[in-house]
Amino acid sequence: MLILNKTAGVFFKPSKRKIYEYLRSFNFHPGKVFLHKLVLGIETSCDDTAAAVVDETGNVWGEAIHSQTEVHLKTGGIIPPVAQQLHRENIQRIVQEALSVSKISPSELSAIATTIKPGLALSLGVGLSFSLQLVDQLKKPFIPIHHMEAHALTIRLTNKVEFPFLVLLISGGHCLLALVRGVSDFLLLGKSLDIAPGDMLDKVARRLSLIKHPECSTMSGGKAIEHLAKQGNKLHFDFKPPMQRAKNCDFSFSGLQHVVDKTITQKEKEEGIEKGQLLSSAADIAAAVQHTTACHIAKRTHRAILFCKQRNFLSESNAVLVVSGGVASNLYIRKALEIVTNATQCTLLCPPPRLCTDNGVMIA
Numbered sequence: 001m002l003i004l005n006k007t008a009g010v011f012f013k014p015s016k017r018k019i020y021e022y023l024r025s026f027n028f029h030p031g032k033v034f035l036h037k038l039v040l041g042i043e044t045s046c047d048d049t050a051a052a053v054v055d056e057t058g059n060v061w062g063e064a065i066h067s068q069t070e071v072h073l074k075t076g077g078i079i080p081p082v083a084q085q086l087h088r089e090n091i092q093r094i095v096q097e098a099l100s101v102s103k104i105s106p107s108e109l110s111a112i113a114t115t116i117k118p119g120l121a122l123s124l125g126v127g128l129s130f131s132l133q134l135v136d137q138l139k140k141p142f143i144p145i146h147h148m149e150a151h152a153l154t155i156r157l158t159n160k161v162e163f164p165f166l167v168l169l170i171s172g173g174h175c176l177l178a179l180v181r182g183v184s185d186f187l188l189l190g191k192s193l194d195i196a197p198g199d200m201l202d203k204v205a206r207r208l209s210l211i212k213h214p215e216c217s218t219m220s221g222g223k224a225i226e227h228l229a230k231q232g233n234k235l236h237f238d239f240k241p242p243m244q245r246a247k248n249c250d251f252s253f254s255g256l257q258h259v260v261d262k263t264i265t266q267k268e269k270e271e272g273i274e275k276g277q278l279l280s281s282a283a284d285i286a287a288a289v290q291h292t293t294a295c296h297i298a299k300r301t302h303r304a305i306l307f308c309k310q311r312n313f314l315s316e317s318n319a320v321l322v323v324s325g326g327v328a329s330n331l332y333i334r335k336a337l338e339i340v341t342n343a344t345q346c347t348l349l350c351p352p353p354r355l356c357t358d359n360g361v362m363i364a
Contacts, residue, residue, distance in 0.1 A: 041364025044127030045119025052360030062101030171325030172198030190249025232287030
């Protein structure tokens with residue numbers, strides 16, 4: 001706690017007066033008796049301000065979220081100080097909304113859980129400082145949460161999944177394969193050696209200027225690539241999957257991004273257009289990039305499944321692969337993973353889309 005307090009000191013710190021005003025805004029019910037342990041989860045690791053109240057049986061009492069996607073689309077990517085300021089402006093409202101929907105007051109909470117790593121330092125600091133102030137005022141236990149562990153365990157809210165199971169976390173900031181042996185027991189099998197798949201897809205979308213495409217103007221980069229890929233020919237461009245000879249379960253996406261960038265530059269010259277204008281072949285490039293990304297993720301995951309079965313880390317008859325994170329909502333990539341799990345007699349499970357992306361429920 002001392003370490004956390006020192007960390008919080010360099011970040012946003014709401015005044016005591018504001019916290020007291022915030023607590024007084026709730027209606028307290030001294031006569032109410034709660035049979036459940038209620039945990040408030042707070043998530044501010046990147047560009048979503050989220051909060052939720054969940055009990056020990058996994059029931060979600062209430063949740064709220066504020067997405068910054070629209071703002072970051074206009075700036076062409078997440079700018080940490082901008083994300084920090086938006087978290088500051090919205091965290092109190094989001095926490096209050098989650099508690100109000102839950103119909104409980106802060107005093108009725110059993111504990112407060114907050115993401116402390118990994119993520120953007122400035123964004124994490126807002127949630128951490130706000131949480132520590134609440135913990136101090138309410139005299140409640142504080143539970144520090146690892147963002148990726150929360151993603152990995154979310155499936156146990158919606159499905160009956162026994163340990164051990166294999167998890168693939170793919171998002172805009174992360175890419176890893178791990179064997180989940182218990183609540184805090186993870187064996188890392190592979191990770192991205194450079195950038196995350198969601199980050200790569202976002203960068204390709206920006207390079208293709210898809211925000212100028214009438215059908216994609218309000219979509220995130222990854223969603224725009226997935227949408228446009230449906231109209232394209234994935235075989236029109238031959239992008240090779242990375243690390244085909246690597247005998248491990250790691251990933252790499254920066255090389256693919258570099259090749260795609262060079263291809264786009266070449267096509268701009270051929271079509272006689274300047275950087276920033278839409279290419280006629282944009283849909284084909286989107287389809288080819290998505291296909292290559294799906295092949296790479298599927299092949300590395302296939303290796304991990306075979307490794308775990310060979311070492312008896314996973315059951316031969318009842319193995320489970322859980323796929324979570326924002327990129328897990330890409331249906332083309334999910335279909336590629338389905339082919340792998342069908343071929344290896346595994347069950348593929350994905351949390352519902354709202355729980356694949358960052359949220360307060362998984363933290364609580």
